[in-house]
Amino acid sequence: MVPPSLPAGPPADLARLLVLLDYDGTVTDHEYNERALQLLTGDAWRPFEEAARRGEIGHAECLDSQVGLVTVSRDEIVAANSDPAELSPGFEPFLRELLARGARVNVVSAGFREGIERLWKREDLPSVPVYASDIVPRNGHDGPPWAVSFNPLLSDCERCGPASCKAGILHALRRVGDAVAVFGDGVSDLCLARRADIVFARGMLAVLCEREGIAYHPLSDYRLALAELTEWMTPPTTP
Secondary structure (H helix, E strand, C coil): CCCCCCCCCCCCCCCCEEEEECCCCCCECCCHHHHHHHHHHHHHHHHHHHHHHCCCCCHHHHHHHHHCCCCCCHHHHHHHHHCCCCECCCHHHHHHHHHHCCCEEEEEEEEEHHHHHHHHHHCCCCCCCEEEEEEEECCCCCCCCEEEECCCCCEEECCCEEEEECHHHHHHHCCCCCEEEEEECCHHHHHHHHHCCEEEECHHHHHHHHHHCCCCEECCCHHHHHHHHHHHHCCCCCC
16 A cells, blocks of 8 residues: 655644554564564463453463563573564654654553663664563572563553553653554553554454444554554644
């Protein structure tokens, strides 16, 4: 699909736009957490994922349980997660354009901060705040079994679980008058989508948005998303 052209006239001022980007499967073109877990644990991670999709456990409990299965070093986990990762089509120019226009862009992820930062450095992307989790020892010594330490801004939520809801970060960052754009692909992004002004979704998030009647733009190529977002933010011209 050819992205529509951007609206004519000066670029829209996006200083009041707060952008919240999920990372794995949203900034990246595939779910590399899942690929890493498959490589490192075989199929053992899958029952937790299925339970989370059925709503039986929260996504934070799911990820913590999955990481607890891994027996290799922290560096090996990060490498398996980040080294094969590729950016979604059009993401780099999308990010640079948003920042140039003054948008406040943030990565909000249950995934691993070290892996995100590693990809950001490799791709030479402009710096943005990253709200993510860390892999930590489960029993106090520096080695497996591992646990996940989630970002402290995550909030309590009946759906997501205690201290594991991304909506807490939205509430912490949103200023009066901000428009909030959410980009996501998974169960953990639903609470953000419920509170957003505009949503770009794919994967399971798109399914959940349809189920709940949340309007969203299908997320495929970020060049198309940039055009759609710019059009949405551009005030109509008066005749």
